[in-house]
Amino acid sequence: MTPVFSDIRSISTVAWRTALEQIRDFRLIAFGIGAAAVMTVGTFLNIADYSKRMDERARIATAARRENTLEAVALVRTPPRFLFMSEGDERSVPNVLVAVPGYLDVPHQSSAATDLVPRGFALDWSFVVAYLCGLAVLLSTYDLTSRQRENGTLRVVLSYPVRRWSILAGEYCGALCAAVPFIVLAIASGLLIVLGSGRIDWTLSDSIRCLAFAGLSLAYLSFIAAFGILISVLFRSRTTSLLVAILGWIVAGVVVPALAQPLAHAIAPAPTQREHALRLEAAQRRYGSGIRVSSLMLQPVERSSGLTEAAKAALLNRIQADLVAQHEQLVNAYKKELQAIRLDYLRKVARESAVATRIAGFSPVVLYTSLAADVAGAGAENQTAFYRAASEFLRPYTEAAIALRQRFRSAAHVTGPWVEDGTYKLQGVAWVSYDDVTFDRRLMPSFPGYHVPALLAVQAAVSGAIAFVALDLILLLLAARRFNRYVFD
Amino acid sequence: MIDGLLAVVRKRLQVELRSVTWFGSVLLLFLVFGAAAVRSIGLFDLDSAAFDTDQVKHQNDADAVFQTYSQLSVAVDRQPAPLRLLIRGGEDAFASCAVTGGRFRPTSFRSRQTAPPSAQGAFSFDPARVIALLGSLTALLVTSGTIAREREEGTLQVVLTYPCRRSVVLLGEHLAALLATILPVIASVAGLIAFAAATGRIHLDGETLGALAGVLAMLVLLLSAAVAAGLFISASTRNAATAITASFVVWVVFAVLSPAAASSLVTLVQPVDVAPSNPASSATLMQYSLGSYELKHRDQERAGREGLQRIRQADLYGAMTTSSPYMLFVSGAEAASGTGIDAYKAFLSRVHDTESQFVRWEDGMLAQYPERATTYNAGDFPIDLGGIPQNQVFVAGGILGGGVAQRLLMMLIWNAALLFAAYQRFARYDARV
Numbered sequence: 001m002t003p004v005f006s007d008i009r010s011i012s013t014v015a016w017r018t019a020l021e022q023i024r025d026f027r028l029i030a031f032g033i034g035a036a037a038v039m040t041v042g043t044f045l046n047i048a049d050y051s052k053r054m055d056e057r058a059r060i061a062t063a064a065r066r067e068n069t070l071e072a073v074a075l076v077r078t079p080p081r082f083l084f085m086s087e088g089d090e091r092s093v094p095n096v097l098v099a100v101p102g103y104l105d106v107p108h109q110s111s112a113a114t115d116l117v118p119r120g121f122a123l124d125w126s127f128v129v130a131y132l133c134g135l136a137v138l139l140s141t142y143d144l145t146s147r148q149r150e151n152g153t154l155r156v157v158l159s160y161p162v163r164r165w166s167i168l169a170g171e172y173c174g175a176l177c178a179a180v181p182f183i184v185l186a187i188a189s190g191l192l193i194v195l196g197s198g199r200i201d202w203t204l205s206d207s208i209r210c211l212a213f214a215g216l217s218l219a220y221l222s223f224i225a226a227f228g229i230l231i232s233v234l235f236r237s238r239t240t241s242l243l244v245a246i247l248g249w250i251v252a253g254v255v256v257p258a259l260a261q262p263l264a265h266a267i268a269p270a271p272t273q274r275e276h277a278l279r280l281e282a283a284q285r286r287y288g289s290g291i292r293v294s295s296l297m298l299q300p301v302e303r304s305s306g307l308t309e310a311a312k313a314a315l316l317n318r319i320q321a322d323l324v325a326q327h328e329q330l331v332n333a334y335k336k337e338l339q340a341i342r343l344d345y346l347r348k349v350a351r352e353s354a355v356a357t358r359i360a361g362f363s364p365v366v367l368y369t370s371l372a373a374d375v376a377g378a379g380a381e382n383q384t385a386f387y388r389a390a391s392e393f394l395r396p397y398t399e400a401a402i403a404l405r406q407r408f409r410s411a412a413h414v415t416g417p418w419v420e421d422g423t424y425k426l427q428g429v430a431w432v433s434y435d436d437v438t439f440d441r442r443l444m445p446s447f448p449g450y451h452v453p454a455l456l457a458v459q460a461a462v463s464g465a466i467a468f469v470a471l472d473l474i475l476l477l478l479a480a481r482r483f484n485r486y487v488f489d
Numbered sequence: 490m491i492d493g494l495l496a497v498v499r500k501r502l503q504v505e506l507r508s509v510t511w512f513g514s515v516l517l518l519f520l521v522f523g524a525a526a527v528r529s530i531g532l533f534d535l536d537s538a539a540f541d542t543d544q545v546k547h548q549n550d551a552d553a554v555f556q557t558y559s560q561l562s563v564a565v566d567r568q569p570a571p572l573r574l575l576i577r578g579g580e581d582a583f584a585s586c587a588v589t590g591g592r593f594r595p596t597s598f599r600s601r602q603t604a605p606p607s608a609q610g611a612f613s614f615d616p617a618r619v620i621a622l623l624g625s626l627t628a629l630l631v632t633s634g635t636i637a638r639e640r641e642e643g644t645l646q647v648v649l650t651y652p653c654r655r656s657v658v659l660l661g662e663h664l665a666a667l668l669a670t671i672l673p674v675i676a677s678v679a680g681l682i683a684f685a686a687a688t689g690r691i692h693l694d695g696e697t698l699g700a701l702a703g704v705l706a707m708l709v710l711l712l713s714a715a716v717a718a719g720l721f722i723s724a725s726t727r728n729a730a731t732a733i734t735a736s737f738v739v740w741v742v743f744a745v746l747s748p749a750a751a752s753s754l755v756t757l758v759q760p761v762d763v764a765p766s767n768p769a770s771s772a773t774l775m776q777y778s779l780g781s782y783e784l785k786h787r788d789q790e791r792a793g794r795e796g797l798q799r800i801r802q803a804d805l806y807g808a809m810t811t812s813s814p815y816m817l818f819v820s821g822a823e824a825a826s827g828t829g830i831d832a833y834k835a836f837l838s839r840v841h842d843t844e845s846q847f848v849r850w851e852d853g854m855l856a857q858y859p860e861r862a863t864t865y866n867a868g869d870f871p872i873d874l875g876g877i878p879q880n881q882v883f884v885a886g887g888i889l890g891g892g893v894a895q896r897l898l899m900m901l902i903w904n905a906a907l908l909f910a911a912y913q914r915f916a917r918y919d920a921r922v
């Protein structure tokens with residue numbers, strides 16, 4: 001028998017024994033079934049939530065379609081279909097973008113109608129796997145070797161003619177195999193609810209997403225198993241390794257994400273919504289104070305007494321045209337400034353959240369949940385796809401809107417200050433509004449919507465799986481080094 | 490008996506304060522509490538500044554010269570509660586001010602919008618939440634190992650031979666563990682409050698101290714419940730590792746899972762019919778005249794219904810908080826500090842009163858000067874502002890009543906039940922190894 005073959009044999013024997021022992025362990029059974037139950041309830045709640053969101057979206061979209069004017073168009077985002085798999089950034093991404101000829105605006109929240117109920121964790125699949133299944137695997141592996149050591153069986157096991165590292169590898173494989181049925185059970189119970197609800201038309205790409213999710217989850221749980229084995233080898237008493245396991249879970253799952261936000265805010269502070277609103281108001285005031293129409297402007301017409309009435313009218317027209325041109329320039333400058341303020345705000349907010357994601361990514365739990373959000377199509381990719389589609393829509397929209405504005409110029413509603421002196425009248429333009437212009441809405445291009453390609457899900461899953469397997473190898477190597485030097489006192 | 494109790498407490502405290510578990514948990518608590526406190530102080534300052542500018546703005550509006558009655562409005566500003574430093578509650582969700590336009594314009598609510606978008610996620614804990622989460626975890630981990638470990642090591646057999654009742658031993662263990670967890674917790678809270686008082690952020694007057702006492706009472710009862718739960722688990726299991734595992738699971742269920750489940754359930758049971766004008770962004774949409782249609786028509790009514798549904802949702806969530814001591818603590822501390830839904834409801838009823846007062850005043854004035862409702866001619870004298878309702882500041886004080894007492898009572902019931910269960914298990918405990 002070649003040594004490699006014997007290694008494989010001993011690994012598979014140990015794996016088989018460990019898997020049997022693990023599957024009978026009440027911790028794994030209780031947690032596995034508990035996770036499946038939470039997954040079922042969570043999926044049910046999320047599916048109900050999804051239909052509510054779709055109704056809300058339909059209502060906003062109808063209202064927006066009815067009210068699209070030559071002034072602006074509201075673009076409504078479609079909520080990702082796989083919200084039950086991962087909420088991602090769903091609750092912080094705006095539902096509506098406003099397309100104004102020339103640029104996109106992101107509405108900021110300012111009404112008081114926010115949720116009064118505190119925002120908890122969403123009970124989606126990624127939460128259940130990251131926190132509950134992760135805990136199940138961690139709590140069933142933290143004492144794999146220390147338990148045998150306390151029982152005294154380790155002495156016997158180590159006397160067998162097999163290499164120590166192959167025992168460790170066998171235990172790792174066994175623990176992972178024991179976890180697989182429970183993950184399958186959890187995902188299957190969730191899927192049953194999804195398919196049974198009939199709310200989601202299942203396609204091939206959805207199956208791909210599900211497979212990608214399962215693969216990524218398995219890679220994540222293998223990392224947790226490797227971590228459990230490492231601490232079971234590192235410490236001599238079960239209680240110590242248990243406490244270290246709990247500490248690890250709390251730090252990775254709660255402390256790191258909680259610290260990431262204030263840290264990111266300190267590194268790349270984004271202005272608050274209020275500061276943003278104040279900047280906008282200040283710009284508005286500056287612009288308002290720039291518009292001037294006074295009776296002094298009428299003086300050249302009155303003073304030039306030698307002119308005929310027709311010449312006076314021509315002079316007045318020229319002054320009036322100059323005034324309008326000046327004010328339109330002012331309005332354009334104001335719009336540009338608004339755009340700059342908004343873009344600056346968005347850039348800073350995006351930067352802060354990117355820094356926060358990067359900091360939180362040090363925790364494997366957060367790394368997994370953010371990758372799962374990408375797999376579900378609810379992560380940053382979804383947001384980017386919406387913005388990309390909106391920017392692509394912007395060009396034809398701008399062209400159409402400007403052309404239509406030229407056509408309906410006479411119907412536009414012009415507001416502004418004016419002065420009157422005798423028969424002479426001057427008007428400045430504070431705003432040209434196309435709000436009330438009626439036109440055929442079919443002349444305006446319609447927003448085609450967008451979708452996040454399933455390939456991105458596979459990409460995220462594969463890159464995540466590679467990262468987790470690499471981390472596994474490092475942890476297992478550390479554990480093997482330690483296990484090779486294990487001595488009994 | 491007292492001597493016996495004191496001896497148990499002293500010896501137990503000595504053991505616990507030297508344990509690595511206690512030390513590690515406390516270190517973690519201080520670290521996270523510090524981060525939460527820094528964030529909370531930043532938000533506190535932003536709130537105060539926002540409140541000041543809002544008030545100045547509303548005063549300027551009131552002092553301006555108006556020609557018609559339809560241009561008038563009265564504002565009610567909600568003063569941010571001083572103890573939001575400790576627990577923010579709904580401070581970011583609640584409206585910060587209401588401007589009522591009487592007969593001519595609907596009352597508009599505005600939120601303070603001070604929290605940066607990043608600080609509104611599920612992981613943004615305020616200092617009181619950090620303490621409740623990590624403090625109760627420490628209490629559970631410290632106590633769940635005690636009885637089971639003594640049994641494993643065999644010392645329990647010796648302890649139970651002493652001329653001391655089992656109930657006294659249990660009570661001593663309870664008090665010692667409670668002291669061990671409450672010390673770092675009180676130290677961190679006191680540190681934060683002392684810092685805020687020293688820098689002039691809060692004034693320690695009777696009201697603030699009363700609110701603080703309410704929060705601390707809830708905190709002590711929460712930790713005591715956690716200790717009792719730990720003892721119950723410890724007395725129900727035969728080895729320390731199982732006891733610690735079980736208590737950790739209990740913590741996950743009550744502090745992590747049940748709040749998540751409650752928020753999800755509430756939105757399902759009591760859904761909110763979002764007014765079409767309010768896709769969470771009505772201001773910008775209105776600016777572009779989008780979404781204005783519904784508001785122009787019957788939306789006022791719908792917006793009112795939406796607000797009512799949101800309050801009903803919050804009430805339902807409040808009822809659900811009794812199912813978990815952690816959630817009960819959060820809602821009790823919010824009620825005591827004036828950052829909870831109770832205070833907000835009081836604010837809304839004040840707004841309502843102001844609104845009807847203003848409408849009555851307007852009606853009186855319009856009966857006298859009917860032509861000045863909306864029209865103004867050059868040469869008209871300024872409108873008569875005699876007896877107009879003034880701008881108001883709503884201070885969420887004096888609510889240390891029903892809400893807090895009720896939640897304290899619920900917390901006491903949790904404590905009594907858990908302690909009784911622990912005693913029942915311990916009285917029949919078989920100490921043989």
